[in-house]
Amino acid sequence: MTKEKTLKDCTLCGLCKSNCPVFRSTKLETKGARARAILIKENIFDDILKANNMNKKENCLDVCGKPGTSGIHGFDDIILQCTLCASCKIECPENIDLPKEIRKARQKLIESGKETPANKIMIENIRKYGNPFGKQQPGKIPKELYCC
Ligand code: SF4
Numbered sequence: 001m002t003k004e005k006t007l008k009d010c011t012l013c014g015l016c017k018s019n020c021p022v023f024r025s026t027k028l029e030t031k032g033a034r035a036r037a038i039l040i041k042e043n044i045f046d047d048i049l050k051a052n053n054m055n056k057k058e059n060c061l062d063v064c065g066k067p068g069t070s071g072i073h074g075f076d077d078i079i080l081q082c083t084l085c086a087s088c089k090i091e092c093p094e095n096i097d098l099p100k101e102i103r104k105a106r107q108k109l110i111e112s113g114k115e116t117p118a119n120k121i122m123i124e125n126i127r128k129y130g131n132p133f134g135k136q137q138p139g140k141i142p143k144e145l146y147c148c
Pocket residue numbers: 009010011012013014015016017033034037091092093094095096098
């Protein structure tokens with residue numbers, strides 16, 4: 001088996017986006033696996049997050065560096081819209097585990113207090129009811145369905 005490499009070895013070839021479901025459905029380079037690889041490899045994600053945390057009023061910044069509105073927006077969406085399907089890992093000729101890097105980036109977002117409302121509710125439900133859907137009533141389907 002080929003040795004797993006890190007994002008430092010990424011050649012930006014773009015093969016990872018060929019089967020990325022987010023890229024395939026949006027047809028946007030900025031939503032694909034390579035965009036996530038670039039954001040993390042080039043420290044753009046860390047830099048924006050740092051700048052963002054220093055300026056609490058401007059609760060988020062988009063990829064272009066423009067101040068955004070509060071909440072989840074722009075560059076963090078690129079990280080959060082990943083389905084963690086791992087197709088990019090399978091396609092990568094360098095054997096880079098991009099989903100692992102995306103999970104780390106998500107952890108940083110959560111640590112900075114940036115998470116989607118759905119994620120917040122899901123975590124609360126798990127803590128309270130032991131499942132992501134909330135209070136269960138026999139024979140009834142929950143009105144809202146959340147999934148990780
Ligand atoms: S396939 Fe691998 S080497 Fe190519 S851009 Fe994606 S992560 Fe980088």
